[in-house]
Amino acid sequence: MSGILFLAWRHAAAHRARTSILIACVALALWVPWTAGALAGQYDQALRARADQTPLIIGAPGNRYDLTLAALYFRPSQLETVPYQELERLQEGGKVTFVPLHMRFTARGNPIVATSIEYVEFRGLQPVAGRHALRLGEVALGAEVALALGLRPGDALLSDPTELYDISRPPALKMRVAGVYRATGTPDDGAVFCDVRTAWVLEGIAHGHAPAEGIDESLVLSRAEDSVAVSGALMEYAEVTEENEDTFHYHGDTALLPLSAMLAIPASRKDGTLLKSAVNAAGDLQAVTPTAVISDLLGVVFRIKAFFDLVGGFLLGTTALLVSVVFLLSSRLRTAELRTLDRIGAPRRVGGGLIGLEAVLVLLVAGALAGGATAATLRLLPDLVSTF
Amino acid sequence: MTSESAAGTLLRGVSFSYAPSAGSRPFRLDVEELALRAGEAAAVIGPSGSGKTTLVHLCAGILVPSSGEISVGGVRLDRLTDAERRRERARQVGLVFQEFELLDYLNALENILVPLRVRGASRGELRAGRTRATELAEAVGIADLLGRTPARLSQGERQRVAIARALVTEPALVLCDEPTGNLDPDAASGAVDLILHEARARSAALLMVTHDHGLLDRFDRVIDVTTLAGAGGKAR
Numbered sequence: 195m196s197g198i199l200f201l202a203w204r205h206a207a208a209h210r211a212r213t214s215i216l217i218a219c220v221a222l223a224l225w226v227p228w229t230a231g232a233l234a235g236q237y238d239q240a241l242r243a244r245a246d247q248t249p250l251i252i253g254a255p256g257n258r259y260d261l262t263l264a265a266l267y268f269r270p271s272q273l274e275t276v277p278y279q280e281l282e283r284l285q286e287g288g289k290v291t292f293v294p295l296h297m298r299f300t301a302r303g304n305p306i307v308a309t310s311i312e313y314v315e316f317r318g319l320q321p322v323a324g325r326h327a328l329r330l331g332e333v334a335l336g337a338e339v340a341l342a343l344g345l346r347p348g349d350a351l352l353s354d355p356t357e358l359y360d361i362s363r364p365p366a367l368k369m370r371v372a373g374v375y376r377a378t379g380t381p382d383d384g385a386v387f388c389d390v391r392t393a394w395v396l397e398g399i400a401h402g403h404a405p406a407e408g409i410d411e412s413l414v415l416s417r418a419e420d421s422v423a424v425s426g427a428l429m430e431y432a433e434v435t436e437e438n439e440d441t442f443h444y445h446g447d448t449a450l451l452p453l454s455a456m457l458a459i460p461a462s463r464k465d466g467t468l469l470k471s472a473v474n475a476a477g478d479l480q481a482v483t484p485t486a487v488i489s490d491l492l493g494v495v496f497r498i499k500a501f502f503d504l505v506g507g508f509l510l511g512t513t514a515l516l517v518s519v520v521f522l523l524s525s526r527l528r529t530a531e532l533r534t535l536d537r538i539g540a541p542r543r544v545g546g547g548l549i550g551l552e553a554v555l556v557l558l559v560a561g562a563l564a565g566g567a568t569a570a571t572l573r574l575l576p577d578l579v580s581t582f
Numbered sequence: 583m584t585s586e587s588a589a590g591t592l593l594r595g596v597s598f599s600y601a602p603s604a605g606s607r608p609f610r611l612d613v614e615e616l617a618l619r620a621g622e623a624a625a626v627i628g629p630s631g632s633g634k635t636t637l638v639h640l641c642a643g644i645l646v647p648s649s650g651e652i653s654v655g656g657v658r659l660d661r662l663t664d665a666e667r668r669r670e671r672a673r674q675v676g677l678v679f680q681e682f683e684l685l686d687y688l689n690a691l692e693n694i695l696v697p698l699r700v701r702g703a704s705r706g707e708l709r710a711g712r713t714r715a716t717e718l719a720e721a722v723g724i725a726d727l728l729g730r731t732p733a734r735l736s737q738g739e740r741q742r743v744a745i746a747r748a749l750v751t752e753p754a755l756v757l758c759d760e761p762t763g764n765l766d767p768d769a770a771s772g773a774v775d776l777i778l779h780e781a782r783a784r785s786a787a788l789l790m791v792t793h794d795h796g797l798l799d800r801f802d803r804v805i806d807v808t809t810l811a812g813a814g815g816k817a818r
């Protein structure tokens with residue numbers, strides 16, 4: 195067998211162009227379904243793992259997929275807000291911990307997740323440098339954000355402006371980096387965390403005041419006895435500092451301060467069931483079980499995947515037939531060579547052995563290439579899964 | 583079995599026929615007795631279609647007689663299974679074809695070693711075979727061409743590779759089927775001398791089919807295939 199293997203190898207090596215094309219065809223035909231399958235598996239695992247860890251999500255009535263994807267994976271969405279007083283009202287029951295979530299803003303393209311320290315504890319986020327963002331205007335960075343932006347504790351990060359023509363809010367908020375979290379392989383790695391009060395500053399609902407000395411008179415809009423109103427052009431950004439922190443205050447009813455959603459962490463399964471029933475029965479909010487929503491979503495995704503599996507199967511089958519034709523034609527072209535080997539004393543099935551082994555060599559190399567390409571694809575595209 | 587055939591080749595009472603197909607004449611070859619000693623060289627002559635190639639194929643075990651005895655190097659080929667005959671052929675018989683039939687994707691050294699490869703030689707056998715191949719290449723004058731593929735060799739160089747391939751297993755019998763048919767007269771003469779010299783040097787019996795009657799005086803015997811049925815080999 196080793197002699198026939200040698201001849202098969204030398205024949206394949208001598209006909210490099212033909213062998214390379216065959217290997218490329220088979221590798222491509224394998225790579226597509228393997229990569230699709232592996233990506234789908236990773237999606238499934240990553241999505242379910244995050245959903246399984248989260249007992250309940252509460253938000254405004256509307257699309258439950260949007261609510262779940264926003265609360266779990268920080269996907270941008272236009273969620274109706276929930277007044278903060280709803281969280282306080284629900285919390286009066288005492289058997290469920292509620293975690294506020296506000297996710298309307300971004301900083302250099304990364305979602306700003308405004309929440310409370312309970313979120314950090316619930317998700318098990320550990321600072322690898324610095325500390326949690328506890329004070330107004332502070333942020334703690336997910337591992338990928340810190341790496342991508344090259345930020346460390348003590349650095350500053352500007353929020354992305356949202357509404358340039360709204361003079362009631364600052365164009366951007368300069369936030370201090372308090373800490374960087376250890377990588378978790380979840381969407382938390384791609385988020386910027388801050389206290390929920392900081393989000394309300396970003397909303398323009400809360401603001402501070404600065405001393406009016408030394409202001410360019412051309413930017414003064416009006417002067418009163420105890421204050422000066424200036425043009426928005428004066429400030430490129432707002433910043434919470436030790437000097438002005440105490441001047442920050444809310445305008446309007448603090449009970450109506452907006453949240454995007456809440457995570458509910460019941461003490462028991464029963465408490466969770468009771469809460470979900472009560473919330474959904476009342477109708478002014480909706481409570482969803484992430485596992486059920488994600489299962490629904492994956493059902494759709496996997497029906498699409500089944501279609502792609504079918505297409506991949508046809509592709510593989512077609513490639514197999516074409517490769518068979520190439521080897522069949524090759525065997526005819528090699529008739530003289532096989533007759534010579536037969537006359538020299540090669541085993542009876544040397545022809546089949548030679549062509550079969552060459553096919554196996556092509557399949558092995560193509561399989562190894564497709565496996566490597568699949569691994570490389572999964573490695574190069576981790577964000578597809580971790581950030582959904 | 584005679585003492586001659588124990589080391590050489592013997593055909594006795596052999597009968598072989600092709601089953602006639604539509605539109606073709608039936609063919610039959612009978613050999614009463616043909617014995618070749620080790621180191622003996624015989625030329626096979628006869629008109630086209632008289633059975634020269636069939637005789638070569640019977641001696642190699644490529645064809646199986648319907649009756650009779652064929653021995654090569656003391657082994658009764660007619661009693662072996664197909665797989666055993668193939669193994670014996672790769673071990674005991676060296677073949678040189680008219681078209682040389684080298685494998686175009688192997689270099690000269692690899693072509694010489696093909697008989698060892700196809701019989702599944704061990705690493706040790708291959709190592710020894712490689713040494714013999716190098717010596718043979720030196721003997722036939724292609725030592726510096728071993729890395730070349732057949733496409734980069736001249737007709738004469740290809741034939742020398744084919745001769746080395748036939749001898750690399752140190753066979754008991756070397757069979758040549760018109761090996762000079764594609765060479766000019768000078769080259770043909772040199773090739774026959776080379777095959778005779780190398781076969782004799784290795785004490786191998788040699789049976790060569792040839793149409794070139796000018797070369798016959800170099801052989802120990804000349805066998806007219808048309809006389810094999812009754813008179814045995816025709817000795818010169």
